Every structure is written in C-alpha cells, then in structure tokens.
Amino acid sequence: MRSLFISVVFALVVTAGAAMKKEAASPPPNKDVKQKPLSLVRVNVTGQPYDYFRPWQKKAPVSKRALGAVLSKGRVLVTADLVTNQNYVELERAESGEKTAANVEVIDYEANLALLEPSEKNFLDGIAPLDIAGDTVVGDRLAAWQLEPTGALVATEGLVTTIQMTKYPVDVGQFLTYRISIPMQYRENSYTIPLVKNNKLAGLLLRYDPRSQLIDAIPAPIITHFLKEAEGENYRGFPGVGFSFFPTRDPQLRKYAGQTGKPGGVYITNVEPNMPAMKAGMQVGDIVLAVGNHEIDQNGNYVDPLYGKIDFTNLISAHSYAGDVLPFQIQREGKPMELKVTLEHRDAKDYVSPPYALDEAPKYLVLGGLIFQELSRQYLKEWGPNWQREAPQRFVYLDRFQSELFPGEHRRIVILSQVLPANNTIGYDEFSYLTVLKVNGQEIKSLNDLAAAVKQPIEGGFIKIETEEDPKQIELEAKSIDAEAPNLQENYGIPSLQRLD
Amino acid sequence: MAPPRPNGPIQKSLVRITATEVAPDYRAPWNAGMLGRGVGAGFVIEGNRIMTNAHVVSNSRYLTVERDGDPNKYQAKVLFVAHDCDLALITVDSPNFYKNMLALKFGGIPELESTVSAYGYPIGGERMSVTTGIVSRIDFQLYTHSSIDQHLAIQISAQINPGNSGGPVMQNAKVVGVAFQGYSGDVAQGVAYMVPTPVINRFLKDVSDGRYDGYVDLGITYGKLQNPAQRKFLGLKDDDRGVLVETVVAAGPCAKILQPGDVLLSIDNHPIASDGNVELEGERVEMPEVVERKFKRDNVKFDIWRDKQSTSGSVQLDTVPPYLMQSHKYDVRPRYVLYGGLLFQPLSLDLLEAYQPTDLRLRHFFDFYVIDQIYREHPDVIVLTNILPDPINTYLAPYRGGIVDSINGKKIHTMDELSQTLAEPADRLVIDLIGDGPPLVLDPKQVEGARERIKMRYNVVREQNLQELPTAKAPDLQTKI
Numbered sequence: 001m002r003s004l005f006i007s008v009v010f011a012l013v014v015t016a017g018a019a020m021k022k023e024a025a026s027p028p029p030n031k032d033v034k035q036k037p038l039s040l041v042r043v044n045v046t047g048q049p050y051d052y053f054r055p056w057q058k059k060a061p062v063s064k065r066a067l068g069a070v071l072s073k074g075r076v077l078v079t080a081d082l083v084t085n086q087n088y089v090e091l092e093r094a095e096s097g098e099k100t101a102a103n104v105e106v107i108d109y110e111a112n113l114a115l116l117e118p119s120e121k122n123f124l125d126g127i128a129p130l131d132i133a134g135d136t137v138v139g140d141r142l143a144a145w146q147l148e149p150t151g152a153l154v155a156t157e158g159l160v161t162t163i164q165m166t167k168y169p170v171d172v173g174q175f176l177t178y179r180i181s182i183p184m185q186y187r188e189n190s191y192t193i194p195l196v197k198n199n200k201l202a203g204l205l206l207r208y209d210p211r212s213q214l215i216d217a218i219p220a221p222i223i224t225h226f227l228k229e230a231e232g233e234n235y236r237g238f239p240g241v242g243f244s245f246f247p248t249r250d251p252q253l254r255k256y257a258g259q260t261g262k263p264g265g266v267y268i269t270n271v272e273p274n275m276p277a278m279k280a281g282m283q284v285g286d287i288v289l290a291v292g293n294h295e296i297d298q299n300g301n302y303v304d305p306l307y308g309k310i311d312f313t314n315l316i317s318a319h320s321y322a323g324d325v326l327p328f329q330i331q332r333e334g335k336p337m338e339l340k341v342t343l344e345h346r347d348a349k350d351y352v353s354p355p356y357a358l359d360e361a362p363k364y365l366v367l368g369g370l371i372f373q374e375l376s377r378q379y380l381k382e383w384g385p386n387w388q389r390e391a392p393q394r395f396v397y398l399d400r401f402q403s404e405l406f407p408g409e410h411r412r413i414v415i416l417s418q419v420l421p422a423n424n425t426i427g428y429d430e431f432s433y434l435t436v437l438k439v440n441g442q443e444i445k446s447l448n449d450l451a452a453a454v455k456q457p458i459e460g461g462f463i464k465i466e467t468e469e470d471p472k473q474i475e476l477e478a479k480s481i482d483a484e485a486p487n488l489q490e491n492y493g494i495p496s497l498q499r500l501d
Numbered sequence: 502m503a504p505p506r507p508n509g510p511i512q513k514s515l516v517r518i519t520a521t522e523v524a525p526d527y528r529a530p531w532n533a534g535m536l537g538r539g540v541g542a543g544f545v546i547e548g549n550r551i552m553t554n555a556h557v558v559s560n561s562r563y564l565t566v567e568r569d570g571d572p573n574k575y576q577a578k579v580l581f582v583a584h585d586c587d588l589a590l591i592t593v594d595s596p597n598f599y600k601n602m603l604a605l606k607f608g609g610i611p612e613l614e615s616t617v618s619a620y621g622y623p624i625g626g627e628r629m630s631v632t633t634g635i636v637s638r639i640d641f642q643l644y645t646h647s648s649i650d651q652h653l654a655i656q657i658s659a660q661i662n663p664g665n666s667g668g669p670v671m672q673n674a675k676v677v678g679v680a681f682q683g684y685s686g687d688v689a690q691g692v693a694y695m696v697p698t699p700v701i702n703r704f705l706k707d708v709s710d711g712r713y714d715g716y717v718d719l720g721i722t723y724g725k726l727q728n729p730a731q732r733k734f735l736g737l738k739d740d741d742r743g744v745l746v747e748t749v750v751a752a753g754p755c756a757k758i759l760q761p762g763d764v765l766l767s768i769d770n771h772p773i774a775s776d777g778n779v780e781l782e783g784e785r786v787e788m789p790e791v792v793e794r795k796f797k798r799d800n801v802k803f804d805i806w807r808d809k810q811s812t813s814g815s816v817q818l819d820t821v822p823p824y825l826m827q828s829h830k831y832d833v834r835p836r837y838v839l840y841g842g843l844l845f846q847p848l849s850l851d852l853l854e855a856y857q858p859t860d861l862r863l864r865h866f867f868d869f870y871v872i873d874q875i876y877r878e879h880p881d882v883i884v885l886t887n888i889l890p891d892p893i894n895t896y897l898a899p900y901r902g903g904i905v906d907s908i909n910g911k912k913i914h915t916m917d918e919l920s921q922t923l924a925e926p927a928d929r930l931v932i933d934l935i936g937d938g939p940p941l942v943l944d945p946k947q948v949e950g951a952r953e954r955i956k957m958r959y960n961v962v963r964e965q966n967l968q969e970l971p972t973a974k975a976p977d978l979q980t981k982i
Contacts, residue, residue, distance in 0.1 A: 244937060250896030252942040256931060270937035388861070397865045404937055427727030462734045470747040470872075471724040472761050475734040 038153060039130040040145060040194065042092035043068040043078055043102070043116065049085040052382045053418070055364035055373060056494050061087065066191030067147060068116060069201050072129040076102065076116040077223065078192045079204055080109050081169055083116070084358045091118050094151040098123075106230040109348075109358050110172045111238055112206060112218060113226045132227070133200035134220040136178060137306050138163055142195040142202050144184050144215070155196070158182025158215065165311040166216060168206065170356040171377075172348070173240060174311065176318050178203050178217040186210070221318045229321065236322040239343035242275020243268055243282060248298045257287050258333040265289040265331070266300045266312070273408025280341040283332065290329035291315045316343065352406045353377060353399040353413060363447045365498040367454060367463070368424030368481040369488060370474070372436065374447050375399065375413040392433040394469070411445035416467065416474075422488050424476055435468035448500055454478075508618055508671040512569035513603040514544045515629055517622050518553055518577070518591070518667065520561040527855035528887070530835040530846065531961045534560075542621035542668030543591065544676070547604045552701070553667030554681050555582045555589045556646045559831035566593055568602065569629060581708045584831055585716050587646040587681050588696060588704045589667075607698050608675030611636045611655070619659040619680050619693075621668030634659030634691070641787065642694055645682055648850065649828040650716065652793060654681075654694045661693035670695045699794070707796055714797035717818035719789070720753015721746055722872070723765065726775045735764055736809035741775045742766055743806060744788065751874055753821045758814030764806035768792075792818065823876040826850070827867065833969040836881075836916050840923050840964070841948035842889040842955050843897065845905065847916055848882035856886060860902045862936065879904075881915045885934070885941075889959045893947045900941045903934030916967055 043066045048058045068076035068091065076091060083089055089102045100120040107114040118124060136142065143155040158180040165174040180195065186208075193205035195217050203217035229235055245266035248254050257267055265287040271278045289295065291312055294302035301309040320326055322345040330337050348354040357378040365372045373379065377399055383391040398405065398413055416434040419425050436444050439453035440463060457463050457478040465474040485497060518541045523534040541557030543566070551566065558564060564577040575598050580590040593599070611617055618633045634657045642654035657670065661683045670678040678695030707713055723744040726732055737743055746763040749756050759765075766772065768791050771779040778785045792801060795818055802815040826849055835852075838845045846852055848867055858864070866875055866882045875882070883905040888894050905913050908922045909931055923930070930948075932941040955961065 246899075246939040250942070252929075252944060253896070253939060256929070256940065256942040267939050269939045393861075393864065393868060397861055400861055401936070424730065426729065427725055427731070460734065462730065464734070470722050471745065472747045473745075475728070475731040477730040477733070480730065 038094050038147075038151075039070045039128055039199075040067050040094055040147065040153075041070055041076055041124070041127070042066070042094055042147070043076065043082065043192070044090040044092060044099075045083055045086050045191075046088045047083070047085045048087050050362050052362055052373070052379045055362040055371070056366075056496060056499070064191050067145065067193060069130050069192075069194040069204070070124055070127045071115075071201075071227070074117060074121065074124050075105070076118070076124070077201070077204065077227075078114050078116060079206070079218070080107050080112045080114045082191045083107065083114050084109065086359075089116060091116065091123060093123075093127075094147050097151075106226075106235050107359075108226055108229075108235070108237055109170050109356055110168065111175060111222055111226055112168050112170070113204070113223060115227075115230055130194070130196070130199070130201040132220050132224055133197045133202045134224055135306065136160060136163075136197060136202045136220060140197060140202075142178070142180055142182075142197050142217075144180075144182055144205070145194045145196055146184075156182055156184045158184065158195075161214075163219070163307045163310065165314055168218075170358075172346075172355050173238075173317060174313060175222055175238070176219050176310075176314050177206065178215075178219045180215040180217060181213060182215050183213055184208070184215070225318055225321070237345035237347070238317050239320055239322040239324065240275070240346050241277045241316060241326075241341055241343065242272035242346065243277040244270040245288065245300060247300055248287060254287075257285055257331075259287050259331055260334040261331075263298050265296050265298070270403070272403055275346065276341045276344050277339075280328070280339040282328070282330070282339055282341070285332070287331045288312075288328055289331060289336075292319075292326060350410075352402040352409060352411055361499055363499055363501070365447055365451055365454075365500070366420070366488070366494060367497075368476045368484065369420040369422035370416055370425060370428070370431075370465070370476075371418050371420065372447060372450055373415055373417045375415050375435075379417075394435065395433065398435070409445075412447065414444045414447055414450050416465070420488065420492055422491070423484050424480055428474060431471065431474070433469075436465060437468055438464075438466040440464055451498065451500055507673065509674045510603070511620050511631075511669070511671065512629060513601065514605045515569065515620050515668065516543045516545065516551055517541075517567045517627070518543050518551075518557055519565045519567070519574075520558055521563040522560040523562050524560050525833075525835050525851070527835050527846065527852050530837040530844075530966065531839070531963050540622055540664050541666040542664070542680075544620075544667075544669045545599065545602045545604050546607075549592060549599045550580065551577070551591045551593070552669075552679065553589050553591060554646070554679060554696075555584050555587045555831070556681075557667045558582060558589045558591060559584070559646075564591060566591070566598075568598070581704075581713045582832065583704050583707070583713050583715065584647050584829070585644070585650045586652055586696065586700050586704055587644050588679065588701065590708065605669060605671075605676045606674075607701060608672060608677045610639065610697055610699065611672050611677045613637075613639065615672065617657055617659060617670050617672045617677060619657070619661055619665055619668060619670045619695075621661075621665035621680060623660070623662035623664040626664065630665075632659040632661070632665075634693075637692075639697070647828040649824055652700050652716075653697050653790075654700075655697045657693050657695060658691045659693060660691070665693075676701075703794060703796075715820055717792060717795055717797050717799070718753065718821045718824065719755050719792055719801070719818075720750035720821040721755050721759060722748040723777065723788070725777055726764065732775075735806065737764065737806065742772055743775055744773055744777050748872060750821055750823065750871060751877060752823050754816045754819045758803070758816055759805070760807075762807075766804040766806055766811070769802055770804075821871075823871045826870050826876070826882075830969070834966050836966055836969060838916060838920050838923065838965040838967075839889070839955075839961060841943050841951060842891040842894045842959075843885055843943075844887040844889065845883050845916070845919055846886045848884050848904075852884070852886065858902055862904065863902060866904060879914060881919075883913060883916060883919055889955055889961075891951050891955050891958070893943070893951045897941060900934060900938070903936070903938065903941075906933045906935045908932050920965055920967055 045064045048061045051059045066082050068078045083104050091102045092099045100118045100123045102116040102118050105115045105117045140160045141157050146154045161181050162179040166177040195203040203219050206216040206218050208215050246269050268286045271282050296312045302312045304310045324343050326341050328339045354376045380387045380391040414436040418432045419429050421429040440458050442453040444450050461478045463476045520539050522537045525534045526532050543551040543553035565574040566577045575593040575595050577591045577593045582589045638656040641651050644650045661680045665680045668680050669676045678697050680695050683693040726743050743764040743766050749759050777788050805812045885903045913919050930943040
C-alpha cells in the first residue's frame, strides 16, 4: 500500500542576508500571543546529496530553513531528512537573529529524527526547553508552531484524528504516527514543524498534504524512544524481529495452522535468516498470540491503553529497545509455546540492497569507461518519486524481493550502471543497467569483489565481465585500460576512478 | 474533362468491408464478449480473393463487403488471417460479385520520395477516398496488431485514418503496399505505415499450400562485435565480421546448434558484418531479414566461430511459441478455470491489458517470460485474477493477483494441471502462491456446495475453458480453399 500522502516540496529561496535585514527592522514578538521565551530556534541547513548517476560527485547544494525544538541539555530536535547530507548546519535565535554553527550529534534516518548541538555551548541560554508530552490521544488538539519573518509565533490548532502505524520516508518498517487535521499555511521556515500540547512537545511534522490539510506527525513516543536511545553510548536504532505475518481472519487458514482455542493472533509467513525471530526458533506457520502481556487479535492488533486497537508491531518498535528480550506466546500446530526473542536493530548495511544510504558517499568503480556500482534503494530513488515504475524494472524487482531471492545471504548486487564512451568501450556504449555475475571467472558479490577480480586478468591480459542480461559477456584489455585511464579522468572530470569503502 | 487517373479505375477493385466482431472479455471469460463493429477497406486480387488487414477481420462473427455502384451487401468469409503481419484474405461466395471487378497487381518497393496514393473509407465514409503522399522511410517497424512482431514497413506521408486499413496504396497502377497503421494526431502527424510487397508476397506464398504457418524465428538474441578487445579475446580477425550470440531461447530452433558466446560469421553463406548487417540482393539489411523471407520447415545455415575454431550448423526453422504469451491473440476463447469463485487465468498481454495490474511480480513474469526462460518452469503463468465473492471465499481477497506455485505440494505448470489437480479428491486444498505470503486454504466440500450458487449468482455459463479453440463461427464460414 502506497501512502496517500506525499512529502511536500518546500520553497527554499530566502537568502540569509535578506532575512537578517528584515528581522533587524521588525518589531518584537507579538505580545497578544501568550508565550514565554520561545522554545524554538531557526535551523538553516545547506545540504549536498551525492549524485548516484555520477557517483564521483555531489549534486548542487540546496538550502533548507526549518524550526528546531529546543530540548533540555542544550539540544535541538529536528527531523533527520532536514539534516541529511548536510554540509553546514546553523542555528538562529528567532528573536535576535543571532547565529551559531551546529553539529548533528545523533541521527536516525528510519525514525526520521536528529539531535543538533550548537558549537557555542551557551547559545541556547535563556530558552526554556520543551518537555515531551507522551499522552496524546485521538481527539486531542495540538498546535503547530511556526514563526513569522518577524520572529513572532504563529500557532495553528488541529485535531488528532487517527493514531496508527505508517511508513516513514526511508520505508523501513512502520512506526506510530499521529494524523492531524489542521488548516495550516506553510511559512518560510517550515521544514520541521513542532506540534505542541500544553506547551509540551507532542510531535514533529512528518509530511503534509495541503489539499486535504492533513498532517502526519512523528509522535512523542517515537521521540522519547529516540532520546532515550541517544543517551546511551552507541546509538543502536529501533529494534526489529525479522518476520512477516498475515491476519488469521480466515477460519480455513487457522484450521490449516492447527490452531486450537479461541481465534486470534497472526500467521507467520516468513522468518528471515539470522534475524531475532529465527534465532529464537520461530517458524513459518507459527501463530503469534501475544507479545509480552499483550494479546494480539486476528487482525494483528493489540489493545493499547492510550490508543485502543493498534498494530502489534508498535509493541516492538516504540515500546522496546534493541537488546530487550521479549516473550512471544505462540501456537505451533496447536501446541502453545513461548519464544524469547532478543530484539536487534537491523542496520541498512545488513540488507542485500540497502534501503537507504545517507551521509555516505556511494561506492563506484570506473573501468575503461564502464561504471560499476552496488544496487541500493538509494540508487533507485534517483529516478524520482515514481522510481518504482521508472527505474530499471529488474533492479526494482531485485530490491523488492531481495529477502526472497537471496535468503540469508550477506552480499551486494553489483551493477554495470552505465558506459562512458571511450576508446576501450567502443561498441559497448549502449549498455546500461546490467547485473554483474562474474569477473575473470570469479563470482561477484560486492564491489570490492569486483575490484579484486579485475586485478587478476585472465590469459592474454583480458578482463572478462559476465552479466545476467544480454550481452552476457564484455571483454576489455587490462593494459589498454591503464593506458587510457588519465584520458578518461580528464575527459569526464572524474577525480578518482574508484571509491570503495 | 476527367482528370488523369494514373492508377486506373480503382473503384473496380476496392471494396468496403464491414465487420461485426466479438472481442473476448478477459474479466468475464465465460461470456461471449463485447460486440463491436468496424469498417475497413480491401481490394480484389487474382483468384477471386480480397486482401485486407488482419485487424479488419479479427474476432469477426459476420462480414459483409460492398463495392462501388452496387447497392448489395455481400456476405464474406475469411480464408486466411496472418496476425503476425496484419494481413488477411477473404472472399465472397456470391458468383455475381467478381463480375466486372478487376484484380490488382503488385509492384515492388517504391523509391524514397516517390508519390503514392492511398485508397479507402477513412472514418467510415461510404464513398471511396484518395489521399496522396510520398514515401518517407523504409525500415523495420513494430506491427501493433500482434504487438510483438517487427517486419519491414514503409512510412508514407499520405493521410491515413481508421477505415483506410486494408486499402491499397498504389503507384503506377500497381499495389505497393497495404495501409495498416499510423499514429494518433497528438503523437505525430503525417506518419502512416503500409505493409510493403515483400511482406505481402511472403504471406501469399505461405498460404499457397492451404494454411498459414506464420513467420519463423531463430529464437536468439545477438549483439554487435565492434569492440577491438572483445574481437581479440574471441580470436577474431580485424575484418569487421561476425555477431555475438547472447541468449539462445531453449524453446527455439537454434537451441540445438548455438550457445551463448558463439560468433555467427555468415547466414546462408551471406557474410554477417560486425554491426549485424548482411548484403541481400545488393542491399544492406539486418541479419533477421534472411529469416523473414523464409517459411516454416525451411533450413538456415550458419558459419559459427566457437572457442576460436570455425564450425557450421544448420537448423530447420520454426515458430517460437513462448513469444506468443506477449502478443495479442484473436479469434480464440480465453482460457480460465473458476473454482470456488476464484478465477485463474494464464498471464498474457490481453490479460494484462484487461486488468492493468500494477503488481511488480506479475509485470516481471510478463516482461522476462522469454528472455529469462520463465516458460520452462511456468509454461502457463497462472494468475488468481479475480474472486467472485461468496461466503466460502470471504477472507481470500488479499490473495488476488498471486501466481500459483503449487497445490497440495504439487507444482502446477499449466492450466490443464491446475484443472486436474483441483478435480482430484482431497480433504483440503492448500494453494501456495509464489513469494512468501500465506497459503490459500479451501475446503473442497464447501467449494462443491457453493458451485451452483456461484454459477447462478454470477451468470457463469462454463466453469472452465482449457483450450484456445477458435471462436465459434457460422458453419459455412469454416471452409478453406
């Protein structure tokens, strides 16, 4: 299911100089808005994403303006996508326009949260930090805080209509989300917008659909989880178990699974190798009846004290931490059992096609004009919002069904993404989007494998590349590649012909 | 004074064809289908036959032909249809019909920039229309009627619209092509295509034995051999010769003699250049053109370079059936099995167009069916396309769009196997779909109990059709010459 919501594209054209001038001339914050010193700072970010189609370079820099929520201990909370691929982050006090540089202390791309710290330790002095309000329920009213160019607070109230699990931007699992109906107007500083309840932070804007005027927000329980985890020495991320499941509404399926007793629970359809569920002994066909003390119904919901019925994966992602041991009550062919699952965070690097790769330079290797890369969803997303239809379909297929196609394998898929016309690639220049199987007879399961294999030319000094798709085989001459390398770098402006690790 | 008529009295050859057609409904395959009506053109050729496009007469149940200056409508019958090159021959039994009609003769390939005239009944008008244009381009084109076949086609600048289809394109009183496809006005204007005479002549020769066998195919993919390092690696001389065999379709005729990595040096003693061209009757054409001119059971001979040794091989040409999955089908009843309200159908182009699924796995199985040789494990890719709601299948909606892998542990490869396995007595049916979803479980007793109910409720006349039998036609139209 695709989310109904689209991330909004923001106008990012305000220059810092103009904003400063404006604020210097502006009156102090509007006294009519009842407000202690604002617990907000402006956050100005210059980011520069990597260009996966020209992996040796970065794209043009983009600037983003946003608001950060000031928390205790001099930290500022923003969304991760604001500071992803950042070159420079700057905090700006709303009332004075005073600025300082900031560092990203902790970032969680999956939960879309990041903590900033000003380089000037006392920069945030005098700003009352926001506490977290974790008790929001459906029907509550939350205020979206934005700033006028003058620095005055604009608070817009909205109604929490739904609390449910949804996908976050990097699309790894689902997280708790507030949906709020709100007549909000976008202002200049709108990348991250805090949502506030009784002067406490209840959520951060995740996405906004201006037509339906609905906001999805990262809720306080996810923020609290993130902050608590950030206290620790090594940030581990949100935990997972590594299984797929299906509702047991169908009495035939329950009968097939041998379920006895009252209906309920979910049917396990897949258990991923080397993941917590498998380590705990879970099997396909098990029925999970309860997690901890919470019973799971036939739809996969448990009864949450705050939200009522909600997807049981919330018990794992929001309520538990990596390293926790969670008891799963299951039935296997009618027999009740308890499995103790030790939760782990699954790192993006542990996938065959990593679901995201941010703030890190993409690996590549250019060989005589052939460009080799590793398949990742980050690469596929270069095709834009409709990448699932527009990117090369075999790659989309490999990414989507990776756990089914490469169960338990620790590997990458190496692709020949494109060919730069050069002397060595005459007759090859129309090749693109090929899956590499072997180089010089050696199986290729990572770009490093490929880099090692090309150093061992086969008889006659040739490098032989075998691909899944036509042309099936490509040959180059090793000595000619070396001879032409400086020309290639010069002509295409490639500072280095490879980046591995 | 009458204007000059360089092509002669075309009215004496041109006919207007009206076809009443029934297109199968892949979403309700037990129904006869949707009734439609189309108008096209045709022309009389020797042997009291009328040539037109396949798409004019496809799926037709009733055909009539009219001629200029005659108030009668004559019932016509189809003699031969060639869906792969969009040509058909029909005839009229009425003895009076061909009286005073003139059979048109065929010419060759017209020169680029020379003027041609197209005759027909564009947008359904009752009177003959003539448009003229020049020959713009001669090249291989996709024939959209089947949507997988590529043959020579001639692009002309004459205006061609629906209703021109099947009409002759003339030059110097000879037919140089049959108008057959163009673009809608918002894509490109003044671009129309005609089937040229080499394709027409091949069709006429193919049917001369009383049946149409269709185009044959090598069932291989090949690539150019222009890279010096690759040529050196393969041990080839620097003589710009040879193409590299990339994929050999196991179900194709070349599987016996070719393997990936082979270099084809010549075809029927015509040297193959490294860009895939051969010289044929003084013209440089692409290598498959040699095969285009051949017929089923003809032989083709290759000189092959394998492991730096030369060898040769010859194969008898044939059609490559897996390709048909990706082509449009006409004049056949769709295959399906309905069981417990679950509708199973084999994946095909027509099925995809009827349901427009966005499912990535389905699209992958379709796109890579031949090239990844998926047909070897799944001769039929059996899709659970729809569920007719009934109390026995209330919870099965999430399984829709799945591809059948096995039933009660037994792999299912074809629709026939599916039908047989579903009919075998069993306490329960466990249908595994491809992927890591849950099994689909049914109780055969419940299914049996619901059969009549589902048939009645959804007006299902037949619960399955396993053969792509030609659609029923009036008995007198079945005869072939």
